[in-house]
Amino acid sequence: MLKHRHLLSSMAAAAVLLAATAGALGGGFRAMTVAATNGTLATTAGCGKAPTLTSGTRTIQSGGQNRSYILRIPDGYDRNHPYRLIFGFHWLNGSASSVASAGYYGLAPLSNNSTIFVAPQGIDAGWANTNGRDLTLFDDISRQVENDLCVDTTQRFALGWSYGGAMSYAVACARPTVIRAVTVLSGANLSGCNGGTQPVAYFGIHGLYDSVLNISMGRSIRDTFVRNNGCTAQNPREPSRGSLTHITTSYSGCRPGYPVQWAAFDGDHTPSPVDGSSSPNDARTWTSGEIWRFFTQFPSTAPPTTAPPTTAPPTTAPPTTPPPTGGPGTCTATYRTVNSWPGGFQGEVVVANAGTTTIDGWTVRLTLAGGQAISSLWNGTHTATAGDITVRNAGYNGTLGANASTAFGFTATGDGATAPGNITCTSP
Numbered sequence: 001m002l003k004h005r006h007l008l009s010s011m012a013a014a015a016v017l018l019a020a021t022a023g024a025l026g027g028g029f030r031a032m033t034v035a036a037t038n039g040t041l042a043t044t045a046g047c048g049k050a051p052t053l054t055s056g057t058r059t060i061q062s063g064g065q066n067r068s069y070i071l072r073i074p075d076g077y078d079r080n081h082p083y084r085l086i087f088g089f090h091w092l093n094g095s096a097s098s099v100a101s102a103g104y105y106g107l108a109p110l111s112n113n114s115t116i117f118v119a120p121q122g123i124d125a126g127w128a129n130t131n132g133r134d135l136t137l138f139d140d141i142s143r144q145v146e147n148d149l150c151v152d153t154t155q156r157f158a159l160g161w162s163y164g165g166a167m168s169y170a171v172a173c174a175r176p177t178v179i180r181a182v183t184v185l186s187g188a189n190l191s192g193c194n195g196g197t198q199p200v201a202y203f204g205i206h207g208l209y210d211s212v213l214n215i216s217m218g219r220s221i222r223d224t225f226v227r228n229n230g231c232t233a234q235n236p237r238e239p240s241r242g243s244l245t246h247i248t249t250s251y252s253g254c255r256p257g258y259p260v261q262w263a264a265f266d267g268d269h270t271p272s273p274v275d276g277s278s279s280p281n282d283a284r285t286w287t288s289g290e291i292w293r294f295f296t297q298f299p300s301t302a303p304p305t306t307a308p309p310t311t312a313p314p315t316t317a318p319p320t321t322p323p324p325t326g327g328p329g330t331c332t333a334t335y336r337t338v339n340s341w342p343g344g345f346q347g348e349v350v351v352a353n354a355g356t357t358t359i360d361g362w363t364v365r366l367t368l369a370g371g372q373a374i375s376s377l378w379n380g381t382h383t384a385t386a387g388d389i390t391v392r393n394a395g396y397n398g399t400l401g402a403n404a405s406t407a408f409g410f411t412a413t414g415d416g417a418t419a420p421g422n423i424t425c426t427s428p
Helices: 004-013 028-037 096-101 130-148 163-174 215-228 287-296
Strands: 056-062 065-072 083-089 115-120 151-161 181-185 201-207 246-250 260-265 331-341 344-353 363-367 373-378 380-382 388-393 405-413 421-426
Touching: 056 130, 065 096, 065 130, 083 096, 083 130, 083 163, 083 287, 096 115, 115 130, 130 151, 130 163, 151 163, 163 181, 163 215, 181 215, 181 287, 201 215, 201 287, 215 260, 215 373, 260 287, 331 363, 331 421, 344 363, 373 380
Parallel strands: 083 115, 083 151, 151 181, 181 201, 201 260
Antiparallel strands: 056 065, 065 115, 246 260, 331 344, 344 405, 363 388, 363 421, 373 405, 380 388
């Protein structure tokens, strides 16, 4: 398992927030898996064959590049037994080796040789997924493994922390008929979401005061599958600051076979929180046990194929209609750079009510420097991505009492050394 000091260094490095577009869906492998998961239990071409793959680091040609992954085959592998398959994606500046040495986020020790594990290696130690290259890698590795080993096609899973969580989310969005369930630890929409309209069983885990990827980003991607899975929208309970506990909520009303779970913990950006302690610890964390229970609840049969509701269920996501406006007031907007990296940065704007009466609605205007462009924005709605930007409050943070404040954040491409200019705040 990874040592705590290694996690801390990874946490610092994980500050990069690269938003990338996901590429086109793969062809043959995806078509094959759609057919497989539309019926009962299906097995892969590798079943019954003497395997040629062995545990260890494997190389593969994918998208015209040399890529690699670490494969772990169960001890006593039975060529006639269909195995569960789990992909574990590493964090920024982590590696496939880091995931493998940590027991694939602690799941390998719990698997009792029931599971094939894969840890892919990202380009530049991350998952920018430029032009869908990392989804293509997922497809290519899956094809190589399943043509050689015996896999239960209704038992494919993915998980990851931070950037690895973002990649797991991208897989859930783009490969809903391939993947049975995902777990996203402290993730955000950084690797794209090509699709994101079909149900996938989903488990999100996030720290209350995550200083790298704000918990609002985890809530936002969670709500993609709250909607897709037809779950009843709710604001799940979360622990209080200083409690050193976690609360796991199972959403109600979800389509059969497509549950959504959400675990919030009193902590920062880590895959290994420990109840009763402020020090992450791989060996003592509760996350691996809860993830394993979530993944292993699914039977070895295809999930129900009934069509999703034709009307969208209620959602906790911010409304798309403009929020109501109220009386006149005075607001201020203050910008700070949260993180920066070569080619991008993360910014935050604090909006404060400087008056003595409540304001109901606010609008912030700012100008990005040349070469800067917003790639994602949360806790507000914006009208442009470059140049002069207008950001209006979301439906849930427009009302500010006297001396109250809120904040919206964004990630952007370009050089973050130059702060946005001409920042103003107005209220009706």
